[in-house]
Amino acid sequence: MKxxxxxxxxxxxxxxxQEQKILLVLKTVDNPFFVDMEKGVKDELSxxxxxxxxxxxxxxxxxxxxxxxxxxxxxxxQNVANRAQPLIKALILTPASSGADLVQSxxxxxxxxxxxxxxxxxxxxxxxxxxxxEYNLVVFTDNIEGGRLAAxxxxxxxxxxxxxxxxxxxxxxxxxxxxxxxxxxxxxxxxGCEIGLEKTANWRREQAQQIVxxxxxxxxxxxxFAANDEMALGAFSALxxxxxxxxxxxxxxxxxxxxxxxxxxxxxLAATVAQDPFEMGRRAIRAAVSFSRQxxxxxxxxxxLAPKVVCx
Amino acid sequence: MIAHRMATSGVAATVANLVRDLPxxxxxxxxxxxxxxxxxxxxxxxxxxxxxxIIFAILTQCLNATSVPALxxxxxxxxxxxxxxxxxxxxxxxRRRAPPLLATWAVGTIAFSIAGAVAAFANKQGxxxxxASITLPGLIPxxxxxxxxxxFSLFAVAVVAVTVLVFRLGWLARLLGSNEAGAVYSGxxxxxxxxxxxxxxxxxxxxxxCLFAIGTWTSSTTMHAGKEMIALAIAVLGGxxxxxxxxxxxxxSISALFWLLLTYLFTGTSTGMGVEDGRILSAAFAGLIxxxxxxxxxxxxxxxxxxxxxxxxxxxR
Numbered sequence: 001m002k003x004x005x006x007x008x009x010x011x012x013x014x015x016x017x018q019e020q021k022i023l024l025v026l027k028t029v030d031n032p033f034f035v036d037m038e039k040g041v042k043d044e045l046s047x048x049x050x051x052x053x054x055x056x057x058x059x060x061x062x063x064x065x066x067x068x069x070x071x072x073x074x075x076x077x078q079n080v081a082n083r084a085q086p087l088i089k090a091l092i093l094t095p096a097s098s099g100a101d102l103v104q105s106x107x108x109x110x111x112x113x114x115x116x117x118x119x120x121x122x123x124x125x126x127x128x129x130x131x132x133x134e135y136n137l138v139v140f141t142d143n144i145e146g147g148r149l150a151a152x153x154x155x156x157x158x159x160x161x162x163x164x165x166x167x168x169x170x171x172x173x174x175x176x177x178x179x180x181x182x183x184x185x186x187x188x189x190x191x192g193c194e195i196g197l198e199k200t201a202n203w204r205r206e207q208a209q210q211i212v213x214x215x216x217x218x219x220x221x222x223x224x225f226a227a228n229d230e231m232a233l234g235a236f237s238a239l240x241x242x243x244x245x246x247x248x249x250x251x252x253x254x255x256x257x258x259x260x261x262x263x264x265x266x267x268x269l270a271a272t273v274a275q276d277p278f279e280m281g282r283r284a285i286r287a288a289v290s291f292s293r294q295x296x297x298x299x300x301x302x303x304x305l306a307p308k309v310v311c312x
Numbered sequence: 313m314i315a316h317r318m319a320t321s322g323v324a325a326t327v328a329n330l331v332r333d334l335p336x337x338x339x340x341x342x343x344x345x346x347x348x349x350x351x352x353x354x355x356x357x358x359x360x361x362x363x364x365x366i367i368f369a370i371l372t373q374c375l376n377a378t379s380v381p382a383l384x385x386x387x388x389x390x391x392x393x394x395x396x397x398x399x400x401x402x403x404x405x406x407r408r409r410a411p412p413l414l415a416t417w418a419v420g421t422i423a424f425s426i427a428g429a430v431a432a433f434a435n436k437q438g439x440x441x442x443x444a445s446i447t448l449p450g451l452i453p454x455x456x457x458x459x460x461x462x463x464f465s466l467f468a469v470a471v472v473a474v475t476v477l478v479f480r481l482g483w484l485a486r487l488l489g490s491n492e493a494g495a496v497y498s499g500x501x502x503x504x505x506x507x508x509x510x511x512x513x514x515x516x517x518x519x520x521x522c523l524f525a526i527g528t529w530t531s532s533t534t535m536h537a538g539k540e541m542i543a544l545a546i547a548v549l550g551g552x553x554x555x556x557x558x559x560x561x562x563x564x565s566i567s568a569l570f571w572l573l574l575t576y577l578f579t580g581t582s583t584g585m586g587v588e589d590g591r592i593l594s595a596a597f598a599g600l601i602x603x604x605x606x607x608x609x610x611x612x613x614x615x616x617x618x619x620x621x622x623x624x625x626x627x628x629r
Contacts, residue, residue, distance in 0.1 A: 028534070029428075030445075030532055030533050030534045060534060060537055061534050061537065204535075205445050205528070205530060205532070205535075206528050206530075206532075206535050209528055210329075210333070210575075213328075213329045213332070214326070214329060214576050216329075217326055230445065233445070233447075233530075234528075236452075237452050237528065237529050237530070240451075240452040240453075240454065241328070241332065241452060241453065241454060241529075242328060242329075242454070243454040259445075259447065
């Protein structure tokens, strides 16, 4: 019993370190896109030579707003609340939702004067202003432009043949998903391509596979645009399983993950739109360092990264 | 060529989807149902399926083959691991008298975490628990009557069904669930029976994880999150009594089929970014279910199955 108490005390003592922290809250860690983002954060942190601990947390999946809210609130309670000096020096967040879901949690951080840096997905400015709060910086890819590039690639792959596209969208409540879709639809339609059907597979490979599997029986699409690579790979898998000639159905993804690049090389995917999550992570740390030296901290700053179509 | 034409026609595609998706769902629900029938619950099945699916995918990658022997070897490894996790569950619940919900939840959570760590290690990714889907090696098969994966899935279901029937696991579960004290006084080693049921549930969940991996040709650390609730819901829909005492392989199989067809219906009709259409349809179905519950409530809740005494059922009484 005595030994147990000593061990327990040791564990508690180790938990309550007073080291300063940067809190990184990702959508999920089962998507290599966010893993690369974390690598960028770590890389810049080590280059800056700061003695600061990086705390990485995430939701269970890319739409897990509740999970992110719990993480934000519990970290606030542990490291910020009732402390003269908050231990968290900056919050870097990839929001699972662009709506008002996380606004109250963000407000608590901003009220404690902790810079809030959003990556990949923006939160509605209107929702934040309604709650009398703000983010300080958002770094994201120009998703509308990415969608347009994907549409141009898709149309070029059709080479003048009739074009009827199935779109697999991300989580419906996400700006990222909405912008990719808008960019693609606008450019594809202007180039004479028809959007046959849109469905949301919530960024998930297995959901995309199920949807395309169900549609495979009455397939009349000439191509598939998926708002991320996981869904693109799921679509390919389902088409292949249903016996369709996948070489005649171009599939364009988004994110340029390693597996998608390999799939492109092997001819399974036609193309993918590359973002730079590593650079996003690096910019977040640069901004956090810069904000720590500025008073007042800027509000609603936006940095857009240009996407490009890649294959291989 | 015939297989190609078969798989791309409407009905055949749905059948191919069913053959791909139904076997793992059925056996996962059988495993969950067995424990429900015994008056316990096993919510670790999703974690076990995830861990064993990941192990299965990694093994096939190591063997660099998806031939039947490679699938068999990888599945057996997964099933053994699942059985061991099931035994751990059984020990906690049967021997240490731990509450099954808490104990199996904890074991399942640990299984999820180990799956994340193993996948991260295998994929050489940055952090523990981080991985994309692990894709099986080789070309993705066409799911039709000519694919070996098709027969492998059917074979797996047959093996589980025969095991449950031969070892009378359903009967044993019902024995425990209907009156555990009675079983003890009748001379049954209830602890051992419970241990056996948990081990079986774990092994079955592991096999389901392997079949899910074959069906989607991939395995990821989060793809089964929440599936334990679906499996238990299917088991209950299939007639399994939540407080124990009733279990039917056929009932659960039919219920899984119903569940999957309903899922296809929603998948096939709900639309993309404007999810409102999908929500309206979901609401319409929910309304229909309320109407069915209102009109057939007594039947659904099992009152019509209750054994009444002769006096009670006599209309002339």
